Amino acid sequence: MAAARTLRIGLIPGDGIGREVIPAGRRILEALPSSLGLKFSFVDLEAGFDTFKQTGVALPDRTVDTLKKECDGALFGAVSSPTTATKGYSSPIVALRKKLDLYANVRPVKSVAPSPAYPEPIDLVTVRENTEDLYVKEERTYDTPDGPVAEAIKRISTRASTRIATMAGEIAARRARVRQSLGDNSKQALVTVTHKSNVLPQTDGLFRSASFAALAQQRFKDAGVKVEEQIIDSMLYKLVLQPAYYDVIVAPNLYGDLLSDTAAALVKSLGLVPSANVGDGFAIGEPCHGSAPDIAGKGISNPIATLRSVALMLDFLNEEEAAARIYKAVDGNLAEGKLLTPDMGGKARTDEVVEDVIRRL
Amino acid sequence: MAAARTLRIGLIPGDGIGREVIPAGRRILEALPSSLGLKFSFVDLEAGFDTFKQTGVALPDRTVDTLKKECDGALFGAVSSPTTATKGYSSPIVALRKKLDLYANVRPVKSVAPSPAYPEPIDLVTVRENTEDLYVKEERTYDTPDGPVAEAIKRISTRASTRIATMAGEIAARRARVRQSLGDNSKQALVTVTHKSNVLPQTDGLFRSASFAALAQQRFKDAGVKVEEQIIDSMLYKLVLQPAYYDVIVAPNLYGDLLSDTAAALVKSLGLVPSANVGDGFAIGEPCHGSAPDIAGKGISNPIATLRSVALMLDFLNEEEAAARIYKAVDGNLAEGKLLTPDMGGKARTDEVVEDVIRRL
Numbered sequence A, B: 001m002a003a004a005r006t007l008r009i010g011l012i013p014g015d016g017i018g019r020e021v022i023p024a025g026r027r028i029l030e031a032l033p034s035s036l037g038l039k040f041s042f043v044d045l046e047a048g049f050d051t052f053k054q055t056g057v058a059l060p061d062r063t064v065d066t067l068k069k070e071c072d073g074a075l076f077g078a079v080s081s082p083t084t085a086t087k088g089y090s091s092p093i094v095a096l097r098k099k100l101d102l103y104a105n106v107r108p109v110k111s112v113a114p115s116p117a118y119p120e121p122i123d124l125v126t127v128r129e130n131t132e133d134l135y136v137k138e139e140r141t142y143d144t145p146d147g148p149v150a151e152a153i154k155r156i157s158t159r160a161s162t163r164i165a166t167m168a169g170e171i172a173a174r175r176a177r178v179r180q181s182l183g184d185n186s187k188q189a190l191v192t193v194t195h196k197s198n199v200l201p202q203t204d205g206l207f208r209s210a211s212f213a214a215l216a217q218q219r220f221k222d223a224g225v226k227v228e229e230q231i232i233d234s235m236l237y238k239l240v241l242q243p244a245y246y247d248v249i250v251a252p253n254l255y256g257d258l259l260s261d262t263a264a265a266l267v268k269s270l271g272l273v274p275s276a277n278v279g280d281g282f283a284i285g286e287p288c289h290g291s292a293p294d295i296a297g298k299g300i301s302n303p304i305a306t307l308r309s310v311a312l313m314l315d316f317l318n319e320e321e322a323a324a325r326i327y328k329a330v331d332g333n334l335a336e337g338k339l340l341t342p343d344m345g346g347k348a349r350t351d352e353v354v355e356d357v358i359r360r361l
């Protein structure tokens, strides 16, 4: 029997319901059957708006250092962002993505059951570039006779575009492999490259050409990965009208942010949609929902997005079997539809959903 | 009897089905009852990708000059954009918006009938800033050891943000007046300001603060206009989940582009959605759909978006009664649902739809 692999996981609950769902993530990891040969150790880490209010810093150095030096992966809950600009505050998850070079934000969106609007199953992944575009946050403001004018830089590099498109190709190939192993012939591997190069020929044009070059690699052709493109406005239009068509969608940072929220709406609840922030050899699982101050502290937040984010993190740490167990247990809970949190029309509490999923592991 | 007002209208069909729908727009104007005291004269103008291929210029000076010197308003069809960057080509509608300072892009989206996904009627307008943001198209590319990097400027000014938010307030107030005159109490006037100031505190923060300042004017309060805000990613999420809630949504240029296409998808067809590019004293009606090369020349393109764009142009030229006639005739055609083009599941040709709407004027 192989020696157990021990993974050290940073736990960063953040604000609001982040404090309820991250413990749920920890519980599912601890409940994985020992036959998988996996052990976990955990370290609690701080970040968020509450941390900022207490310490003046939203992302303490200790959090970044511990992740870099000690951890194999992490779970990030959610942070509240002040809607008004707050001096000195800037989003810790955006900073973390950059500091750890977690260059991909991967968000699988999957429908629970056919709906009248979408009779065909939705099963797609958005692969969002996570380090540049307008998220470089280089802004300046200057005065004019007509009042202040502000500018921001949108930066697109060959390097970041190439690696994100390459990851999209790999994810498409992996998904095709999984579908094939399940005898599922419902769709061909497809990567859709989105951009707005008709308005931004240099920046988005570079994203487009670097993506096509990366996706032209022989290994993707061998894996049967088809490549298409969509201008981002038509992409959103088509996504809403025929989401079942899409498989993997790759996008620069901002469009990816908007696409993934729109895709989440098609399956009716952000409470279901996981994400992973992925770099070379490191992954942070992060539910797509926010900190939901309105329901925080009530114990009724939906843990599904976090449980799926745990699985997604494990996927990118090459623990595909453990990941598959969690996905299956979650799908079982949703398919039965008995223990659901209020956002899903049910009455269950966070803990009850977690226990139900654990029973199904 | 008051002397007839003569409006001179520039007709810019552009490419593809633009050549079929713009003549439809002209026909509806010519068919307006003379009792309205309106006369029209027309001037044919060139722009588009075909024009570019023939002359090397996508937007000839003559087009801009004629609009500026002779016209009261115009109708713009659609242009094909090359997906690859084509040396010297840049979108003529984007240029026209800037050259004529048509600072607002107004897109009303209205459902034809309740659908299983959206049982409540959708009736909203996106008001998109039309002159700046990333559409200033200031880009540069430089070499690095890791390959080329490109940058674009996103510019947001107090002046442009203030005037677009003011227009949004005016549109909300006007819509509330119209609803009241029809005894419709279904919703209160609401302007939703969208931005991403959590990531872009200076640029989007400026859009946000200038918008709130503009919308705080006493005349909007007196008209009962409520003001809310949504971060653009949540906005798209909520738009898909509960579009009936929204009334007027105001956004910087790029978000507005994406919001309006997403909203169009909710009513199932871009072939229904009109727009107007509006400046002080000038308006260009423009259907939201593209040039649709796949169906161009077949005579089956949907003229509804153009007919509604004609009405919208008239609204902004202060011919509200003429506009109301066209809206009503179009709604009558859609409600009956007998003469519809193929994109709407019907078999009618463009001309048959136009004739049906004219009969209902």
Ligand SMILES: CC(C)[C@H](C(=O)O)[C@@H](O)C(=O)O
Residues within 6 Å of the ligand: A081, A091, A093, A094, A257, B198, B199, B233
């Ligand atoms: C909170 C915000 C900064 C963040 C983003 O824009 O990336 C969020 O919307 C997300 O998608 O994770």
Ligand SMILES: CC(C)[C@H](C(=O)O)[C@@H](O)C(=O)O
Residues within 6 Å of the ligand: A198, A199, A233, B081, B091, B093, B094, B257
């Ligand atoms: C064709 C393109 C340049 C244009 C835009 O982005 O404004 C179009 O999408 C629109 O919305 O009118």
